[in-house]
Amino acid sequence: MAEATMQIFRGGPDGGKPVEYKVPIAPGMVVLDGLHYIQGHLAPDLAVRWNCKAGKCGSCSAEVNGRPRLTCKTRIDSLPLDKPIVVNPMKSFPVIKDLVTDVSWNYRVNKKIPPFQPRPGAEWKFYQEDVDRSQEFRKCIECFLCQNVCHVLRDHDNHEQFAGPRFFVRIAGLEMHPLDGVSRTKLLRDELGLGLCNITKCCTEVCPEEIHITDNAIIPLKERVVDQFYDPLLWVVRKISGTSGG
Amino acid sequence: MTEKFETHEQDVLVIGAGGAGLRAAIEALAQGVSVGVVCKSLLGKAHTVMAEGGIAAAMANVDSADNWRTHFRDTMRGGKMLNNWRMAQLHAQEAPDRVRELEQWGALFDRTQDGQILQRAFGGHTFRRLCHVGDRTGLEMIRTLQDRGVQQGFDVYMECTVVRLLKDGPRCAGALAYWREQGRFVLFKAKSVVIATGGIGKAWRITSNSWEYTGDGMALAYEAGAELMDMEFVQFHPTGMVWPPGVQGILVTEAVRGEGGILRNKNGERFMERYDPKRMELSTRDVVARSIYTEVREGRGTEHGGAYLDISHKPAEYVKRKLPSMYHQFKELADVDITKGPMEVGPTCHYMMGGIRVEAETAQSSVPGLFAAGEAAAGLHGSNRLGGNSLSDLLVFGCRAGLAAAKHAREVSSATLDAAQIEQSEREALAPFQRQAGESPYAIHRDLQELMQNLVGIYRNREDVQRALLEIEKFKKRLEVVSVEGSRMFNPGWHLALELKAMLTVAEAVARSALVREESRGAHSRIDFPDLDPVWGTKNNIVRQEGGAMALRQNPISEIPAELKQILAEDK
16 A cells, blocks of 8 residues: 655644654545544544544644645645655644644634624615625635734734734625624724735635635725725815814 | 632533534523633534534525424424424524524625525425525534624633533532643533533544534533433434545535435436435435435445435536535545536435433423533434524524523522542543553544444444444443553543543443334334334433433323424425
């Protein structure tokens, strides 16, 4: 039977090392199958997160051969087998153990976002074309691969000033809900660091749900912020009338 | 001694953060009590996220003739009248309000031409009834509930597994759990506990269920003295993936058939004509699963031992819009373009109709202060669940459980935790670390899955089930000497060793119940008793711990009131 060598990071917050395992290959096998084989036969304490194994829950994110992926959707036959398949934890989050990282920061950011609130007197009647855009954003499975790959977080570690693509997508879903009556633009500008994104589209490239994060969520949100706070005509109006911009 | 543990105190403790648990927590919070939610995974990853097809609710947005009476009748007929009729009634009556509520909390369902929630056809439902979002309805539901709960302010304890329910005399007083991350124990003190831990599919080899589905909640309740009911009724979903091997069992949504998908065998025959000519592919799941199984057994299966399911006669754009995750799933995992050719599908262990016996109105179990909702509870679905009735079940009875749990919490005084129970459970949980050179929990798990797959699967007979029971006793002995490697830090081997205990408890309950029910009804098919037995149609199997052993008895089903009987007798 054909074999693959998998090189897995083993360790914790204080460091670790890559460990190689030989794994038999079956047709159609994915990287997560390999990790399960290792748990079942070679290293029962290998820490891995997973749930649905069908690309719907976003639990099994890792970096496979340097690329952020869902391991349940990464086919082993799509990878070169003449060298080890390298599996590392997501780099932008602190390692807990092996491939499991501490993603609790994401849950803290999420709490800052005001929920959906219908406009007063909203009528609960709206059409498919009204919801198409928000539905795209609501496909997000919270795998946090976009957060992992975003250079504002990955290279500059700006976790305190920046919410990351996942939460811009979430806010876009709320803001473009046909009945939503809350504005989150001030929050985006002042607390969630939307301006720090310089639209390199790394997030869009890794999204397993193929959400057009940059084009459909982030850029329209940036436009909303600009419209509300930097529109020169509005600025003059506000100066004269004495109202503030936020 | 309890001071040595990290301790949290809440009025209501909810175990499980899927649809039922979150809905219960939201309702309890709305009553003004404090609520904690404990879950094995991260928030938002529970099994509900995998629900695809939709939420069944008689909203009559598409078929104006639909109403709760028809939904009630469909549910009872689907369950072969073994259902708790009061639960089926409440469910049919309240589901539309629960769906509208989701919409008001921000859920975005697919729309009808006139701007209402769109509904699709599904097996066993007389009318187009399933409110949906493409084929990712569960994700929409869990995200909506999760955001609602977070904003309302429940405390969430993620990646935390309960190992024992603690009792104060007869009543439930809290739970002992461990943090998966550090392996440290943590105590939860509560006046009411709601179990919403889902099902048991991980005891079978071919399953659509995730690692979490190890029957924990049912086993915890059983250990605490609660009754389990209808444990013989395990639903095998007709359509799981069969190829390639790694994806075997992954769910192929019934929405494929709801949207017009056709089943054929290797000879190209539309075989459902022989099994249910009236409803064809949209027959109930028990019937379709047995039909596919029979086609394969009689040599008319596909190359990899399944049936063909074809939706490619529909326009490609339509398929991609209504079944996007199926399109991607097959393209990426099986190299099949479902807009161009058929999928290969076969039965997969999917859902547990049985579970903790509860009161219909309050979702309270036979243990005071212990409630259960969703898949962990029994009653609503009888011997077979209709597609779409699960998500509505979670909402309707999650809500009822949360309400009753909050009310109970306000009425009772604070309970006392018993140090002896805690100490004993801690010792037992850590025992696998003390043992050297014992067996790996993974080996026992593989053998259990193989056993349940082969001997307590879609078709059962006396000899097989008796053999399964003997084997389960051996597995219990093997589990007593299981050992785990490594530290208590995020150690999946250790976690599995603890979950195996629950899996063995529920596996035994399934086998015992399946053995005594000498008839075929819904999802329970006995080769040696192939027909419905009207006598068995009047009683539920009840499992309970008595003197350290599993005891089984039958409960008579209460008389259906005249007005409901009349609904059942009507044809449309």
